[in-house]
Amino acid sequence: MDNASVRLGVDIGGTFTDVVLEVGDSLHSTKVLTTYAAPENAIVEGLHEVCTKAQVDPSRIQQIIHGTTLATNALIERRGAKTALITTSGFRDVIEMRTESRFEQYDLNLSLPEPLLARHQRYTLDERVGANGEILKPLDSAAIEALVDDIEAAGYESVAVGFLHSYVDASHENQVREVLARRLPDVMVSLSSEVSPQMREYERFNTTIANAYIKPLMKSYLGRLAQKLSDEGVACPIFLMHSGGGIISLENAAEFPVRLVESGPAGGAVFAANIAARYGLEKVLSFDMGGTTAKICLIKDHTPKTSRVFEVARTYRFKKGSGMPISIPVIDMVEIGAGGGSLAHVDALQQIRVGPQSAGSEPGPACYGRGGEKPAVTDADLVLGKLDAENFAGGSIALDLQASRNALQSNIGSTLNMEVDNAAFGVAEMVDENMANAARVHAVENGEDLSEYTMIAFGGAAPLHAGRLCEKLGVDRLLVPPGAGVGSAIGFLRAPFSFEATRSVFMRLNEFDAAAIKKLLSELSEEATEFVKSCAPDEPISSQYKVYMRYSGQGWEIPIALTQAQATAPDAQTFKTLFEKDYIALFGRAVEGLEVEITVWAVNATTKAQPAGELQGYGEVTNAATCGERAVFDAAVGAAVQSNIVQRDQMDAGARINGPAIIAEDQTTIIVPSSRTAVRQSDGCIDVTLAG
Numbered sequence: 001m002d003n004a005s006v007r008l009g010v011d012i013g014g015t016f017t018d019v020v021l022e023v024g025d026s027l028h029s030t031k032v033l034t035t036y037a038a039p040e041n042a043i044v045e046g047l048h049e050v051c052t053k054a055q056v057d058p059s060r061i062q063q064i065i066h067g068t069t070l071a072t073n074a075l076i077e078r079r080g081a082k083t084a085l086i087t088t089s090g091f092r093d094v095i096e097m098r099t100e101s102r103f104e105q106y107d108l109n110l111s112l113p114e115p116l117l118a119r120h121q122r123y124t125l126d127e128r129v130g131a132n133g134e135i136l137k138p139l140d141s142a143a144i145e146a147l148v149d150d151i152e153a154a155g156y157e158s159v160a161v162g163f164l165h166s167y168v169d170a171s172h173e174n175q176v177r178e179v180l181a182r183r184l185p186d187v188m189v190s191l192s193s194e195v196s197p198q199m200r201e202y203e204r205f206n207t208t209i210a211n212a213y214i215k216p217l218m219k220s221y222l223g224r225l226a227q228k229l230s231d232e233g234v235a236c237p238i239f240l241m242h243s244g245g246g247i248i249s250l251e252n253a254a255e256f257p258v259r260l261v262e263s264g265p266a267g268g269a270v271f272a273a274n275i276a277a278r279y280g281l282e283k284v285l286s287f288d289m290g291g292t293t294a295k296i297c298l299i300k301d302h303t304p305k306t307s308r309v310f311e312v313a314r315t316y317r318f319k320k321g322s323g324m325p326i327s328i329p330v331i332d333m334v335e336i337g338a339g340g341g342s343l344a345h346v347d348a349l350q351q352i353r354v355g356p357q358s359a360g361s362e363p364g365p366a367c368y369g370r371g372g373e374k375p376a377v378t379d380a381d382l383v384l385g386k387l388d389a390e391n392f393a394g395g396s397i398a399l400d401l402q403a404s405r406n407a408l409q410s411n412i413g414s415t416l417n418m419e420v421d422n423a424a425f426g427v428a429e430m431v432d433e434n435m436a437n438a439a440r441v442h443a444v445e446n447g448e449d450l451s452e453y454t455m456i457a458f459g460g461a462a463p464l465h466a467g468r469l470c471e472k473l474g475v476d477r478l479l480v481p482p483g484a485g486v487g488s489a490i491g492f493l494r495a496p497f498s499f500e501a502t503r504s505v506f507m508r509l510n511e512f513d514a515a516a517i518k519k520l521l522s523e524l525s526e527e528a529t530e531f532v533k534s535c536a537p538d539e540p541i542s543s544q545y546k547v548y549m550r551y552s553g554q555g556w557e558i559p560i561a562l563t564q565a566q567a568t569a570p571d572a573q574t575f576k577t578l579f580e581k582d583y584i585a586l587f588g589r590a591v592e593g594l595e596v597e598i599t600v601w602a603v604n605a606t607t608k609a610q611p612a613g614e615l616q617g618y619g620e621v622t623n624a625a626t627c628g629e630r631a632v633f634d635a636a637v638g639a640a641v642q643s644n645i646v647q648r649d650q651m652d653a654g655a656r657i658n659g660p661a662i663i664a665e666d667q668t669t670i671i672v673p674s675s676r677t678a679v680r681q682s683d684g685c686i687d688v689t690l691a692g
Contacts, residue, residue, distance in 0.1 A: 006060045008047065009489035011264050012039050012068040014360050015291025015341045016460060018486035019046030021054050021061075022493050028054040029486045031460065031667055036362060039070060040225045044232055059233040065492040067241035067263035069292075070221060071214050075116075075261070075312050075324060080213035081157040081188075085117055086147065086176060087205065088164040089124040094202050095209065103321030113322060116209050121156075123147055125163075125176070131506070133168040144179045152184055160212035162192035162205040167504045170197075188215045195256060196327045198600055199504035203309060203327040210312075210326055211258035218257035222250055239497075239535065241267050244329035245304060246498025246606060249535045259328050261312055262335075264488050265295040269304040269331045270609070271491030272456040275481050277302040278615050278683065285439065285453040286333075287469065288487060289462035291341040292358040296439045297333035298446055298453075305446065306559070307332035308502070308548070308600065329500040329604070334442040338434050340378040340461040341365055344408075344427040346415045352423075354431040366407035367399040375411050377461065379404035380427035383420060384633040385640065386464050386671050388664065421633070421640075429635055432465055436472040447586050450475055458487030463670040467659075467688060468635055471675060478676075482684035485667025497539065498606035499531035508552070509596045512572035520601055521545060521567045528605035539607040543567075548600040549579045551591050557599050558582055567603075616682040618653035624680070625650060626657075634660055634674050641674060651680040658691060 004024030011018040016031040017039070030049040035042040043066075051058050074080050087094070095115040104110050125147060128137040151159060159180060166173045170193035177189050190212040196204045226238060240253035243262035253260055265288060272286035276299055284299040298305050310330040311323035337356020341364060344354045354377060359365050365376035367389070381387050382404045389399040405420045412423035443450045454477040457466035463480050470478050483490050501524040507513065525543045532541050545567040548557035560578050575598070580590045626644040633640045643660040648670070656679045657663065663670035663678060663686060670686055672678045677691045 006056055006062050007493055008050075008061050008064045009267075009492040010043050010046070010064065010066045011267060011486070011489040011492065012042070012066075012070065013264060013290045013292060013488075014069060014073075014358055015339070015364065017042040017046055018489040019043065019050050020483065020486050020489040020493065021050035021056065023054050023056055026054070027483055027490065029483055029489070029667065031485060033364075034360070036360075038224075039068070039221065040228045043225065044228055047229075047232070047234070057233075059235070061234050062236050064229070064234070064236060064238045065241060065247055065495070066225075066238060067267045067488060067492055068260060069264055071218060071257050071260045072262070072312055074214045074217050075210055078116075079217070080116075081216040082155065083117060083121065083158045083160060083209065083213045084151055084154070084156045085122045085160045085162065085205065085209055087122065087124055087162050088128060089126045091164055091201065092122045092124050093119070095122075095205050098202060099321075101321055103319045113324065116206070116213055116324065123150065127163060127172050129163065129165040129169050129172060131165050131168065133165070135169065135171070139172045139175055141175075141179075144176055145183075148179055148183045151180070151187070156187060157216050158188040158190070158212040160190045160192070160205075160208045162201070162208045164201060166191075166193045167197040167199060167204065170194075188212065188219070190215060195258060197503055198308070198327055199506070200327070203325045206325055207258055207327045210261075210324065211256060214257050215254075218260070219254045222254050226250065241492050241495060243310065243331065244306060244498065244500055244604070245270050245331050245495060247492075247495050247535065248497070248499060248531075252531070252534070258326060261326055261328070262310060262330050262333075265297075265333060265335060266331045267488035267491035267495065268295060268458060269297045269299065269333065269491070270495045271458060271481070271487045272297070273299050273302050273304055274491070274494045274610065275456050275479060275685070276454075278613055279454075279479070279685075281454050283448075283453045285450060285455045285473075285475065287435075287439075287455055287457045287462050287466055288459040289435070289457075289465060290339050290459040291461065292337070292339040292360060293335050294338040294435050294438075294459075294462075295333050295335045296435070296442055297331060298442065298448060305332040306330065308559075308602075329502070329602070334438045336434060336438050338377070338431050340381070341376050342431065343374045343376055344380070344412060344430070345374070346412060350416060352412060352416070352426045352430050354427060354434060365404070367401065367404040368397065369400045369403060373407060373410075375404065375407040375423075375427065377427060377431050379407055380424040381461075381464055383408060383424035384428060385631050385643075386633075386662075387669060388630070391664065425633055425635065428465075428633075432468050432472060432635070435465070436469055439469070439473055454479060456481065458484040460485045460668050463668045465671075467671050467673040467676055470688075471636055471673060476690050478688040480670050480686040480688065483667075485665070494610040496607040496609045497532050497536040498604055499528050500602055500604040501525075501528040501531070502600055502602040504600050505598075507598045509572050509576055509598070512570075512575070514570045514572075517570040517601075518568060521570075521603060524601060524603035525605065528603050532605045532607065536607050541605050541607055544604045544606065546602045546604070547575070547598050548602070549575070549596055549598050551594040552597055553594070558586060613683070616653075618682050621654045621656050621679060622652070624655040624657045630662060632660060632662060632671065637674055643672075648680075648686070651686075653680055653682040655680045
């Protein structure tokens, strides 16, 4: 084993920091409580724990891949740097005007989210570039110098520069950067032409501001992390998981931290896609439930669905348009405030509500005994018998059952005049219904029928709730992979190095310019490939091509994938055929007589993902050896039922347990409902299917 490769995956979540050490083909993992004041401390603590388990010196680690929620949390909590925006004269209020759409049609008291920057932090310069790249009004050097005087006097730490149509010609933005670099070398600068070179100024400006806002924070954190690891004798390269499902270098992550907004959930989707490939599953519903949030993602043909825009910090729960749009390549998923730490309360209509507020790790759910007084989902799970108070997190955290009962009684039971057990049932059923409803809506929006899907569940809390979720969604098969409790961190170790380059160049199909398209896609491929080469110079790199198309007059586009041949020899009729095929799949029919337009071009350069491995068979199915039983509330039955307990590490390939049952392990617990049967597969996955 001395010659085996040693890699570390680290996922900082809202409650736990997950650490996975891969030594050759073996995995060693742990969960430690996230240290908010200095997140790097939890990483080092977890690093030492897994190195001790594996009997590996930390200096042998060859590569660290890291995902974090720090960028997202900074945007949600408005804890970023003092930031200024420099934009085109007349466009100062774009981020406040938004798109002028009402995301809650009938709310007479609708309040729009406050922009990230107040009006006095937004500055303008008199310049103009046309949509075709023609400079209509040159930028005056003296005006830049005068504006930089104001920036300096106000003491800004970071500056976002976003001019109208700079995605076509970035010369004016570069001109401003040169002056800022000369005059204020310590001030960080983010250009919209580099952060998000796409049309739609609201989304582009907002993304650039978000990047500038969190850049000092993330650069400081990543610098501290590198130094802390160096002090521990770990001097290997550090890479970051980005929102699109690939890996970028620490330096690139520090320059474009907005790309890290969904880095943790992206790792989970990659993990599920890897499992889907091993099992040959064409349609998979990835379900990732941790301590703070639940993430649901559709995976088709072993590839997670991607998008160009993602919203963070929604002020109206689940409402599109109520948050901050971030225009970056991102794995398309629905994320809701439903985790083990999500807090329950009774609203004004005397209904139980769960989340989006979370107890996190400080103080955590009431049962943690760290000062929490409000009931969380974990408290309800404990009262319902889903968790073992003595063996939670491998016995590292003792749970206080009475504290959970007291919190549920004082906050739910006494208000609604119900017994504690019923209050716990109400909390669990509400959080399960929230997640099921989010999955249904996400599937409908993508034209999918979830009954055709297999669920893959991971994250510390997901296996506790996945069985019930399958019952609600009509999903017949559930897979819980080994290492499910730290699934995202394992996903980091399976992800490829990748980067997506995009550019907005408007073109109608009746004005199709094959030579210009070939040149554009070639330039984007070269840009993306060079980016990936800087991280992985010795690995083979392939390019994936995509264009975003719509009918003339429509507000938004749909992504159309191109093959290498279609990108290098573009043809208008081929583009139209591909567009109509995908449009019909989404909306049921094509629209006759309307012109088709292309708005955005994208090329994703990527190395190969880690191979999924082959699934081996096993012999005769045998009954798993039980080690006790416990009463667990089964929502479908409406009562507590005696459930056999099985230790996951004692199940051989082909071992079966019929529900109701509990499959216990250190980092999570699998609840097998009365309606299901579970069988351990040869790769360690627990395969839960309909009984009978």
